[in-house]
Amino acid sequence: MYLLAIESSCDETAAAVVEDGRRVLSNIIASQIETHKLYGGVVPEIASRKHIEVINQVIDEALTESGKSLDDMEAICVTYGPGLVGALLVGVGAAKALAYAADKPLVGVHHIEGHISANYIAHEELEPPFICLVASGGHSNLVLVRDYGEYEVIGRTHDDAAGEAFDKVARAIGLGYPGGPKIDALAKEGDPTAIEFPRASIEGSVYDFSFSGVKSAVLNYLNAERMKQKVRADQEARTADEVHPESAMSYKYAGADDLAGINRADVAASFQAAVVDVLVSHTMLAAENLGIDKIALAGGVACNSALRSAMEEACAERKYRFFMPPPILCTDNAAMIGAAGYHEYLKGVRHGWDLNAVPDLKLG
Numbered sequence: 001m002y003l004l005a006i007e008s009s010c011d012e013t014a015a016a017v018v019e020d021g022r023r024v025l026s027n028i029i030a031s032q033i034e035t036h037k038l039y040g041g042v043v044p045e046i047a048s049r050k051h052i053e054v055i056n057q058v059i060d061e062a063l064t065e066s067g068k069s070l071d072d073m074e075a076i077c078v079t080y081g082p083g084l085v086g087a088l089l090v091g092v093g094a095a096k097a098l099a100y101a102a103d104k105p106l107v108g109v110h111h112i113e114g115h116i117s118a119n120y121i122a123h124e125e126l127e128p129p130f131i132c133l134v135a136s137g138g139h140s141n142l143v144l145v146r147d148y149g150e151y152e153v154i155g156r157t158h159d160d161a162a163g164e165a166f167d168k169v170a171r172a173i174g175l176g177y178p179g180g181p182k183i184d185a186l187a188k189e190g191d192p193t194a195i196e197f198p199r200a201s202i203e204g205s206v207y208d209f210s211f212s213g214v215k216s217a218v219l220n221y222l223n224a225e226r227m228k229q230k231v232r233a234d235q236e237a238r239t240a241d242e243v244h245p246e247s248a249m250s251y252k253y254a255g256a257d258d259l260a261g262i263n264r265a266d267v268a269a270s271f272q273a274a275v276v277d278v279l280v281s282h283t284m285l286a287a288e289n290l291g292i293d294k295i296a297l298a299g300g301v302a303c304n305s306a307l308r309s310a311m312e313e314a315c316a317e318r319k320y321r322f323f324m325p326p327p328i329l330c331t332d333n334a335a336m337i338g339a340a341g342y343h344e345y346l347k348g349v350r351h352g353w354d355l356n357a358v359p360d361l362k363l364g
Helices: 033-037 044-066 085-102 111-122 162-172 179-187 212-243 245-251 264-290 305-318 335-346
Strands: 002-007 012-019 023-031 075-081 106-110 130-135 140-147 150-156 294-298 321-323
Touching: 002 044, 002 085, 002 335, 012 044, 012 335, 023 044, 023 335, 033 044, 044 085, 075 085, 075 111, 075 335, 085 106, 106 111, 106 335, 111 130, 111 140, 111 294, 111 335, 130 264, 140 264, 150 264, 162 179, 162 212, 162 264, 179 264, 179 305, 212 264, 264 305, 294 305, 305 321
Parallel strands: 002 075, 075 106, 130 294, 294 321
Antiparallel strands: 002 012, 012 023, 130 140, 140 150
């Protein structure tokens, strides 16, 4: 069974052809990262326009690379939520047009279900039940996968998602967008124990997450270090004024308002360690309490090397089986939507021409 899948929930326009929910015949992704770098993050209106510009070409390329035609497709699958409403509408509109023109069934797919299903592509032996940590720029969910297409969200973020916190901290230490990969790279040069940032827990919700606190702690640390630099600069300026009055003004605040005296690698490594510790510890607690010995990773933050290593190590210690997709299947892509859509199709899920984008679509 061949399925054409379309994904446009944020800033990647993607199309893929997937066979039997596990084998990827093509997976074409048009990224907008370079465009949004100029603004330090994704601009929804620009993302929507870019999707419109390239979606037809991306779909054509996916079909061509797969060696299949639209007539060969059993159904058209598309992400219809959650995500940016304008971006979602582009993909949904394209999928409805194709399904109508080719007289094919239309299957709407939940974006998070797609991320979870990326593990089915990477690991043919994986079958439910298992626990999946889904961590991305917009989501931090701990999901109990009871069966194909049957999910229970047992943990969620109360504020910032993990990827959102990475982006904000990266901006604060001058790394720019996208923050996740840049913090991951810089953290390799730093000491993860140099600064003690908080590990938040939610009273009464042991599996839930909160990352606004650690983000604020990083910002407070940076501000405190800047103030220390200013005090030192003032003291040195007064000393210089006594010795060389004519040079004091040019020297007074040199370096006081930037990051010159701050070890950014230590900040990145310590922040990353705090986030990873929380993600891993909550996942392990859920697995222990629920008696599940299979753990999977998904979402853009699953590309983080520290998270992948820490989760793998924690699972090995407990003799849990651990699954994670390759990085190309962690970021937004259409192959994962095809994998999820396959199981939805087998369950009899069909959507009509009134299918609409649902930016806050819930899982389960």
